[in-house]
Amino acid sequence: xxxxxxxxxxxxxxxxxxxxxxxNKSVAQVHALLYLSGDPLNADEIVETLGIARSNVSTSLxxxxxxxxxxxxxxxxxxxxYFEAKTDLWEMLLTIIEGRKRREIDPTLSVMxxxxxxxxxxxxxxxxxxxxxxxxxxxxxxxxxxYDQMSRLPKPVLTKLMKMGSKxxxxxxxx
Amino acid sequence: xxxxxxxxxxxxxxxxxxxxxxxNKSVAQVHALLYLSGDPLNADEIVETLGIARSNVSTSLxxxxxxxxxxxxxxxxxxxxYFEAKTDLWEMLLTIIEGRKRREIDPTLSVMxxxxxxxxxxxxxxxxxxxxxxxxxxxxxxxxxxYDQMSRLPKPVLTKLMKMGSKxxxxxxxx
DNA sequence: CAAAGATTTCTGTTTTTTCAGAAATTAAGA
DNA sequence: TCTTAATTTCTGAAAAAACAGAAATCTTTG
Numbered sequence: 001x002x003x004x005x006x007x008x009x010x011x012x013x014x015x016x017x018x019x020x021x022x023x024n025k026s027v028a029q030v031h032a033l034l035y036l037s038g039d040p041l042n043a044d045e046i047v048e049t050l051g052i053a054r055s056n057v058s059t060s061l062x063x064x065x066x067x068x069x070x071x072x073x074x075x076x077x078x079x080x081x082y083f084e085a086k087t088d089l090w091e092m093l094l095t096i097i098e099g100r101k102r103r104e105i106d107p108t109l110s111v112m113x114x115x116x117x118x119x120x121x122x123x124x125x126x127x128x129x130x131x132x133x134x135x136x137x138x139x140x141x142x143x144x145x146x147y148d149q150m151s152r153l154p155k156p157v158l159t160k161l162m163k164m165g166s167k168x169x170x171x172x173x174x175x
Numbered sequence: 176x177x178x179x180x181x182x183x184x185x186x187x188x189x190x191x192x193x194x195x196x197x198x199n200k201s202v203a204q205v206h207a208l209l210y211l212s213g214d215p216l217n218a219d220e221i222v223e224t225l226g227i228a229r230s231n232v233s234t235s236l237x238x239x240x241x242x243x244x245x246x247x248x249x250x251x252x253x254x255x256x257y258f259e260a261k262t263d264l265w266e267m268l269l270t271i272i273e274g275r276k277r278r279e280i281d282p283t284l285s286v287m288x289x290x291x292x293x294x295x296x297x298x299x300x301x302x303x304x305x306x307x308x309x310x311x312x313x314x315x316x317x318x319x320x321x322y323d324q325m326s327r328l329p330k331p332v333l334t335k336l337m338k339m340g341s342k343x344x345x346x347x348x349x350x
Numbered sequence: 351c352a353a354a355g356a357t358t359t360c361t362g363t364t365t366t367t368t369c370a371g372a373a374a375t376t377a378a379g380a
Numbered sequence: 381t382c383t384t385a386a387t388t389t390c391t392g393a394a395a396a397a398a399c400a401g402a403a404a405t406c407t408t409t410g
């Protein structure tokens with residue numbers, strides 16, 4: 001696939017952004033390419049287009065699949081795998097948040113829970129430190145719980161809530 | 176400063192988490208230490224406690240200050256700088272989001288805006304690709320704008336909204 | 351079941367990031 | 381102003397991550 005100048009810039013920029021957010025550059029580039037591409041691409045087309053090693057593309061595709069950000073498809077009479085990116089951006093964002101939550105936040109929460117239990121019977125732990133650990137755990141639990149509820153709302157509702165912006169605060173009871 | 180076992184585990188875990196989110200391990204550890212510590216610490220105390228190089232601590236403290244996550248304080252008759260972490264977790268979260276937005280999202284938005292303008296006069300760019308770039312820009316602009324509004328709400332309102340969870344959806348007009 | 355096609359895993363190199371120690375700079379006090 | 385304390389910047393070594401190419405494995409088809 002031949003890249004036009006603006007596609008190229010988009011993909012390169014996406015790679016840089018990925019790196020900053022802890023996403024491998026190749027993974028981010030492959031995803032950007034699949035997002036821009038109208039039709040599904042196979043691994044070799046990605047190799048040609050991005051000029052990175054075959055092994056790299058393979059690993060990146062696996063990674064993107066494990067994040068549920070791309071989907072497999074096939075072409076009649078062609079046994080190679082083709083891939084395409086989800087294009088609904090709400091779904092994409094929620095998928096990414098969901099993934100990071102499951103892989104990073106949830107394990108942290110479980111470490112924190114153990115730590116707080118330990119902390120309560122650690123005689124050398126200053127009271128302030130214990131309180132702060134508890135406060136952190138509590139904050140993380142409630143933020144996480146809030147996200148779970150919001151993510152289950154239908155997309156149109158989320159869209160409308162977003163359009164309302166700070167007007168939602170009108171519905172918060174005062175007192 | 177002497178660390179109790181649970182403090183030590185907390186700090187080490189925080190360092191690991193930081194790395195995954197693109198934050199330098201030392202920076203995350205220094206922040207965790209200051210968060211747990213009841214009173215302000217100076218650079219040398221941090222060096223002793225965490226066992227990392229002086230230069231490292233210096234760099235990390237500068238970084239944390241530039242993120243506005245720690246504050247400087249002083250002790251009478253002691254010319255060294257002392258540091259303490261903000262302990263309000265809402266404020267901390269908003270500060271972090273604000274920082275990443277300013278340093279990473281806003282620049283991306285400006286790249287995207289230029290790119291979309293370019294895209295409109297790029298004859299080699301497939302229509303689908305152009306549409307998707309526009310959709311992405313639009314989504315990022317509105318998400319970013321929404322965050323700006325929400326971040327300006329008073330903390331108690333945010334807290335209440337969070338407690339409401341998915342009940343906020345009741346206020347979304349149907350139709 | 352062999353041969354070719356497609357994909358994944360392994361291995362070593364390159365690149366990037368982290369970080370300690372030294373040197374340099376800045377600031378305070380005599 | 382000179383001395384000493386405190387901090388920051390610089391430099392190179394060590395560790396980690398990214399990545400290409402080769403080898404191995406798995407799959408399909410004749």
